[in-house]
Amino acid sequence: MKLGLYPLSALLRCKSGRCYRLWLRISDRLSGVQSVSKSWMKSTVYIETLGCQMNVADSERAATSLRRAGYDLTLSPESADVVLVNTCSVRERAEQKVYKRIRQLRSLSTKKPVIGVMGCVAQLEGQAILAKAPDVDMIIGTRATDRISILIERLKDGEEAVIDLEERAEGESWDVSPVERHSPFVAFVPIIEGCNKFCSFCIVPYSRGREKSRTATEIVDEVKQLRELGYKEVHLIGQNVNSYRPRSEEGLEKSRGATPFCRLLRALAETGMERIKFTTSFPRDFHPDIVAAIEEYSNLCDWVHLPVQSGSDRILKSMRRGHLVEDYFRRVDAIKNSKRRLSLTSDIIVGFPGETEEDFQATMKLIERCQYDGLFIFKYSSRPGTPASKLVDDVPESEKKKRFLELESRQFDLQSSIYQGYIGRAVSVLVEGRSARSEEDLTGHSTCHKVVNFKGDPTQQGEILNVRITEAKSYSLYGQQVNRDGTRGVPMRTPAGDA
Numbered sequence: 001m002k003l004g005l006y007p008l009s010a011l012l013r014c015k016s017g018r019c020y021r022l023w024l025r026i027s028d029r030l031s032g033v034q035s036v037s038k039s040w041m042k043s044t045v046y047i048e049t050l051g052c053q054m055n056v057a058d059s060e061r062a063a064t065s066l067r068r069a070g071y072d073l074t075l076s077p078e079s080a081d082v083v084l085v086n087t088c089s090v091r092e093r094a095e096q097k098v099y100k101r102i103r104q105l106r107s108l109s110t111k112k113p114v115i116g117v118m119g120c121v122a123q124l125e126g127q128a129i130l131a132k133a134p135d136v137d138m139i140i141g142t143r144a145t146d147r148i149s150i151l152i153e154r155l156k157d158g159e160e161a162v163i164d165l166e167e168r169a170e171g172e173s174w175d176v177s178p179v180e181r182h183s184p185f186v187a188f189v190p191i192i193e194g195c196n197k198f199c200s201f202c203i204v205p206y207s208r209g210r211e212k213s214r215t216a217t218e219i220v221d222e223v224k225q226l227r228e229l230g231y232k233e234v235h236l237i238g239q240n241v242n243s244y245r246p247r248s249e250e251g252l253e254k255s256r257g258a259t260p261f262c263r264l265l266r267a268l269a270e271t272g273m274e275r276i277k278f279t280t281s282f283p284r285d286f287h288p289d290i291v292a293a294i295e296e297y298s299n300l301c302d303w304v305h306l307p308v309q310s311g312s313d314r315i316l317k318s319m320r321r322g323h324l325v326e327d328y329f330r331r332v333d334a335i336k337n338s339k340r341r342l343s344l345t346s347d348i349i350v351g352f353p354g355e356t357e358e359d360f361q362a363t364m365k366l367i368e369r370c371q372y373d374g375l376f377i378f379k380y381s382s383r384p385g386t387p388a389s390k391l392v393d394d395v396p397e398s399e400k401k402k403r404f405l406e407l408e409s410r411q412f413d414l415q416s417s418i419y420q421g422y423i424g425r426a427v428s429v430l431v432e433g434r435s436a437r438s439e440e441d442l443t444g445h446s447t448c449h450k451v452v453n454f455k456g457d458p459t460q461q462g463e464i465l466n467v468r469i470t471e472a473k474s475y476s477l478y479g480q481q482v483n484r485d486g487t488r489g490v491p492m493r494t495p496a497g498d499a
């Protein structure tokens with residue numbers, strides 16, 4: 001979480017009336033010191049985010065509402081008055097990590113901070129967290145991000161531990177201050193929360209609740225505002241963005257399209273935001289009109305993430321995915337036959353209960369056909385509370401590992417030749433920062449969501465540049481800046497600049 005300051009006007013607002021009172025009383029409780037000077041200091045909150053983009057977006061939202069309530073955000077857990085851990089529960093090991101991390105954070109601290117657990121583990125485990133981690137004071141469900149300051153106030157009023165697993169309240173709307181965004185150039189914009197699909201292995205419908213779409217007007221306004229603030233790229237996020245179904249037409253009236261999501265894409269493309277990406281798409285709801293929209297608007301990026309999970313119909317049925325392999329291929333064909341070359345990525349689970357070698361080989365065959373630009377591979381792990389947890393987890397760990405490695409190795413080869421195919425081509429790259437590997441290099445993502453490194457000047461961060469690819473590595477591309485006409489780029493002020 002970035003540090004930053006609210007505009008003075010907002011600070012002044014917080015120093016008056018209720019916010020100020022709250023802030024003073026919390027400061028007293030948290031520090032345990034009653035001196036006047038101490039009570040004038042702001043309490044600080046440290047937020048640590050684990051898991052997916054949705055969690056990052058939730059932390060940004062929580063930080064915005066906490067700052068509005070008079071808190072400062074800090075990057076150091078050691079000195080924070082309130083420590084929040086925003087958790088992930090997609091895999092069980094992730095959950096165990098949370099308890100370990102809470103113990104670590106507690107021991108790091110020089111004071112006795114208020115400790116809160118946010119996110120999916122909080123929502124699923126609720127009260128049970130207090131038994132496993134008695135140090136925890138607050139349990140903040142996935143829809144309680146805007147009410148954290150109220151929970152702190154309740155602690156102040158003497159409650160020992162507070163829990164909020166309720167739905168979002170009327171009037172709570174998506175609101176993220178630019179200072180809380182994870183990047184000054186790329187912004188996550190949630191368009192739909194929750195999931196109604198209930199794939200048999202997945203905990204998300206239980207941790208995030210039912211699908212709830214934001215109105216198009218709200219999303220379009222946010223994207224327009226982000227553009228004015230200088231953001232170059234937005235990621236529309238949701239468990240299944242293409243299941244987007246707002247309660248009203250509001251904001252979509254002028255946009256055509258086969259589904260509300262296609263209409264939203266066109267409405268957002270019209271805002272002029274330079275790059276628009278979206279993830280994740282659910283295969284059953286993937287309408288070919290999404291491809292048509294991408295063909296119409298160059299600012300709709302050439303990348304689709306379409307998780308398949310398995311190449312075996314038997315396993316897909318047992319996973320309750322609502323699509324078979326042929327249905328999936330029809331979507332893939334629409335993507336591959338596009339006039340633009342669209343990058344395609346996916347998620348696959350190996351070792352699902354009952355997965356035979358034959359089923360697994362069907363998955364191996366599927367990746368040949370799909371030619372993915374990238375693949376996230378997961379070994380199945382049973383999640384208590386999901387329908388699949390009632391099935392016998394009968395693929396031994398050693399076999400899951402073997403299948404994982406076999407799939408990974410083949411994907412590596414397929415992906416390598418796709419990456420090699422970029423050599424000589426120019427791609428458009430948003431410069432997001434310096435490369436971690438080399439002082440002289442900048443790094444960013446292409447519109448097709450590949451990591452691209454190249455020599456450049458740090459002042460170019462935030463710019464969109466053309467880069468001609470000269471080298472392909474396993475998971476990234478390397479290139480050289482070029483002008484739009486294909487000639488080499490402008491002189492650069494780096495010691496090894498290739499001017």
Ligand code: SAH
Binds near residue numbers: 307
């Ligand atoms: N639609 C969501 C999926 C969330 S979970 C999205 O936004 O991407 C991300 C991925 O985790 C899933 O696609 C699946 O491949 C993997 N996954 C979920 N539950 C799992 C489990 N119990 N075991 C192994 N992998 C799992």
Ligand code: F3S
Binds near residue numbers: 195196203240
């Ligand atoms: Fe999970 Fe399936 Fe929804 S993977 S997030 S239940 S689409």
